[in-house]
Amino acid sequence: MANSLYDHGRRKFLEGNIAWLTDDIRMILVDTTLYTKNLATHEFLTSIVAGARVAVSSALTGKTSTAGVADCADVTFTSVTGNPCAAVVIYKHTGVDSTSPLLGYIDTGTGLPIIPNGGNIVVQISEGSAKLFKL
Numbered sequence: 001m002a003n004s005l006y007d008h009g010r011r012k013f014l015e016g017n018i019a020w021l022t023d024d025i026r027m028i029l030v031d032t033t034l035y036t037k038n039l040a041t042h043e044f045l046t047s048i049v050a051g052a053r054v055a056v057s058s059a060l061t062g063k064t065s066t067a068g069v070a071d072c073a074d075v076t077f078t079s080v081t082g083n084p085c086a087a088v089v090i091y092k093h094t095g096v097d098s099t100s101p102l103l104g105y106i107d108t109g110t111g112l113p114i115i116p117n118g119g120n121i122v123v124q125i126s127e128g129s130a131k132l133f134k135l
Contacts, residue, residue, distance in 0.1 A: 005105075006039050008043040009101055013135060023092050025072075025091070025093070028054075028056050028057070028091065029054040029116075029121065031083040031086070035049060037105050044098055044099060044102065048089065055080045056077075060072040060075060069131050070132045072125055076120055081117075087106060089106075091103055
C-alpha cells in the first residue's frame with residue numbers, strides 16, 4: 001500500500017474544518033488485520049473498530065505547515081502492549097469518536113510493522129520533503 005490522506009479529511013482541510021496548527025491532532029497505532037482502510041468512505045474514528053486501535057498518542061507537538069507540508073515532532077507511544085501494528089492513523093481528536101475526523105494513513109515507513117513489547121514506541125517523522133504528509 002502507500003501512505004495516503006482520507007478523502008473526507010482532505011475536504012475538511014479545504015473547507016476550514018481542520019486547523020493543523022491549533023487543533024488537537026493525534027496518532028493511533030493500528031492492527032491492520034482488524035481494520036481495512038477505505039480512504040473514500042471512512043470519515044470518523046468510529047470507522048476503526050476499537051479492537052484495531054492498539055495505542056493512541058497524546059496531542060502532536062511542534063506542528064508546522066510550510067507550502068502545504070504538515071510536520072510535527074516525533075511521537076512517543078508509552079508502554080505499548082497488544083497486537084502487531086502495520087499502520088499509523090492521523091486524526092483530529094474531538095473527544096468523541098463519532099466526530100473525530102480521520103486525516104491520514106501511514107503504512108510504509110521504517111519500523112513498520114511494529115510489534116509491541118510493553119516498552120515505548122517512537123514514530124519518527126520523515127525528514128524528507130513530504131515530512132508527515134503533504135496536501
